[in-house]
Amino acid sequence: MSTPTPALELTGLTKRYGDFTALQQMNLTIQPGEIFALLGPNGAGKTTMIGSVCGLVRKTAGTIRVFGKDLDQDAVGPRYQLGLVPQEINFDPFFTVAESLRIQLGFYGQRQDEARVDEVLKALNLYTKKDSLTRALSGGMKRRLLIAKALVHKPKLVFLDEPTAGVDVELRRDLWTYVRKLASEGTTILLTTHYLEEAEELADRVGIINEGRLLMVEDKTTLLRRFGEKRVVVTFQEPQTTLSEATLRFAPRLSEDGRSLTYVEREGAAPAGELLRVLYAEGQPIADVETRRSRLEDVLIEVLRGRPTPQAA
Amino acid sequence: MNVLGMQTLFVKEVRRFMRVPGQTVLSPLISTTLYFIVFGYSISGRVHEVEGSPYLHFIVPGLVFLGIANNAFLNSSSSLFITKIQGTVVDLLVAPLGPGELMAGFIGGAMVRGLVVGGLTWAVAGAFAGFSLEHAWVALYFLLIASYVFSMLGMLAAVWAEKFEQINFFPTFVMLPLTFLGGVFYSVRELPSPWNTVSLFNPMVYMVEGLRYGMLGRSIYSPLFGGGILAGVAVVATLVVYFVLRSGYRMKA
Numbered sequence: 001m002s003t004p005t006p007a008l009e010l011t012g013l014t015k016r017y018g019d020f021t022a023l024q025q026m027n028l029t030i031q032p033g034e035i036f037a038l039l040g041p042n043g044a045g046k047t048t049m050i051g052s053v054c055g056l057v058r059k060t061a062g063t064i065r066v067f068g069k070d071l072d073q074d075a076v077g078p079r080y081q082l083g084l085v086p087q088e089i090n091f092d093p094f095f096t097v098a099e100s101l102r103i104q105l106g107f108y109g110q111r112q113d114e115a116r117v118d119e120v121l122k123a124l125n126l127y128t129k130k131d132s133l134t135r136a137l138s139g140g141m142k143r144r145l146l147i148a149k150a151l152v153h154k155p156k157l158v159f160l161d162e163p164t165a166g167v168d169v170e171l172r173r174d175l176w177t178y179v180r181k182l183a184s185e186g187t188t189i190l191l192t193t194h195y196l197e198e199a200e201e202l203a204d205r206v207g208i209i210n211e212g213r214l215l216m217v218e219d220k221t222t223l224l225r226r227f228g229e230k231r232v233v234v235t236f237q238e239p240q241t242t243l244s245e246a247t248l249r250f251a252p253r254l255s256e257d258g259r260s261l262t263y264v265e266r267e268g269a270a271p272a273g274e275l276l277r278v279l280y281a282e283g284q285p286i287a288d289v290e291t292r293r294s295r296l297e298d299v300l301i302e303v304l305r306g307r308p309t310p311q312a313a
Numbered sequence: 314m315n316v317l318g319m320q321t322l323f324v325k326e327v328r329r330f331m332r333v334p335g336q337t338v339l340s341p342l343i344s345t346t347l348y349f350i351v352f353g354y355s356i357s358g359r360v361h362e363v364e365g366s367p368y369l370h371f372i373v374p375g376l377v378f379l380g381i382a383n384n385a386f387l388n389s390s391s392s393l394f395i396t397k398i399q400g401t402v403v404d405l406l407v408a409p410l411g412p413g414e415l416m417a418g419f420i421g422g423a424m425v426r427g428l429v430v431g432g433l434t435w436a437v438a439g440a441f442a443g444f445s446l447e448h449a450w451v452a453l454y455f456l457l458i459a460s461y462v463f464s465m466l467g468m469l470a471a472v473w474a475e476k477f478e479q480i481n482f483f484p485t486f487v488m489l490p491l492t493f494l495g496g497v498f499y500s501v502r503e504l505p506s507p508w509n510t511v512s513l514f515n516p517m518v519y520m521v522e523g524l525r526y527g528m529l530g531r532s533i534y535s536p537l538f539g540g541g542i543l544a545g546v547a548v549v550a551t552l553v554v555y556f557v558l559r560s561g562y563r564m565k566a
Contacts, residue, residue, distance in 0.1 A: 104408075
């Protein structure tokens with residue numbers, strides 16, 4: 001069976017500004033229909049990477065292939081397939097919301113399609129502002145318009161560069177729903193975000209980048225399992241002074257007041273359930289059990305702090 | 314080639330300046346009309362004829378040229394420069410629009426504005442001094458080439474400029490001296506030496522004189538010679554703008 005042509009393939013992508021290296025030998029392959037989240041602190045190189053693919057940044061070295069087409073061979077053709085929600089809000093004050101979308105359709109060589117314009121506006125809750133001038137929109141609505149402009153021509157590869165920065169929860173949820181719908185229809189999505197909940201909610205795979213280097217690329221679930229941990233806190237009805245031999249085998253931590261016991265379950269460690277079985281068997285007076293799984297945020301911090309990482313892919 | 318993309322950019326550019334007609338059409342029309350009234354009437358009382366034409370008639374081609382040159386330049390320069398400042402240049406750079414499509418869209422829009430203002434200036438001047446069109450095709454050629462060259466210059470200025478101060482550099486320090494030394498209000502033949510020779514290197518002289526030939530039927534230079542020089546200038550400007558855009562100079566990081 002032949003493997004599908006990757007939606008995006010970066011090989012040795014490097015960008016330098018004088019002595020400063022914004023991207024260093026970045027290798028990345030994203031498959032069609034995938035939602036890929038690129039995470040990293042400010043200035044890590046996320047926007048530079050997106051800009052290199054979208055024609056906003058002149059790369060220093062490396063190869064960029066969009067659906068198999070090398071941008072060095074054809075810098076314009078592959079861009080019919082691209083959509084970008086830039087990080088910075090921009091708008092053309094001379095035009096209305098609907099006109100902005102019609103212009104965008106035209107730029108991508110598509111005939112005017114009022115039904116498509118309406119569909120996108122409705123999906124992003126902008127339909128009532130269809131004939132408003134863009135300068136009259138609120139900040140959140142301008143952000144919605146950016147998203148609508150990036151999607152109206154039905155691109156196959158969409159870059160969402162912090163698409164929900166500074167927007168309300170409602171839009172964030174709307175966007176998540178829409179992104180899932182797009183992905184289910186085969187659109188490939190590359191997302192950068194500071195809201196790790198967003199990446200956790202949407203992404204199939206996660207890449208972590210820092211100082212221009214792609215530190216790791218991993219399936220989200222695997223990443224959470226490998227780097228993540230489950231923290232179980234058992235609260236006793238009465239303070240405990242000592243723990244049994246069987247309990248100590250789990251190396252839990254008893255609080256100073258003896259009222260709670262914390263167990264951190266990492267990959268390969270004994271399941272927290274076993275500890276609970278021991279405690280119940282011993283007849284410990286348990287008042288409450290609280291569990292908390294690591295989130296992507298914890299994983300990101302661990303990786304950026306330099307915890308040993310799997311090979312970047 | 315993305316023909317639809319190019320058309321869209323062209324229509325967008327025309328709509329953009331038509332959304333603010335007071336600023337883009339009426340205002341330059343008023344200033345050029347004032348030139349006509351102030352210079353035309355004040356000087357024509359003393360200077361009755363220049364190069365065989367009544368002074369009021371003599372300055373009409375030059376004023377039409379001024380309207381075209383200033384507005385063609387301002388349209389492409391301000392429009393592209395504002396997209397850089399506002400960040401909407403992202404829409405143009407990400408879209409499948411190559412240097413050729415970008416040039417066609419911006420230059421087309423700027424030429425339309427230049428020709429609209431030039432045409433209205435001519436209409437106003439005609440109302441005062443009467444219309445004269447001796448060689449329509451020659452006039453059309455010089456109208457088009459003047460608007461084309463200045464649209465290109467405007468685009469180049471917009472690419473180069475990074476601050477508002479820089480975008481004003483070209484009109485103030487390059488265009489204004491060259492247009493006023495370009496024989497709009499006088500015949501360059503009357504300039505003392507060596508300035509009459511220096512003016513041979515000012516392409517605006519050929520634009521004004523070419524239009525003068527087309528409208529009044531008289532010119533101090535052969536329209537073929539001037540037209541040839543301007544065709545060369547247009548080709549060079551086109552190549553420069555094309556390669557600058559293709560390189561991404563000051564447009565891409």
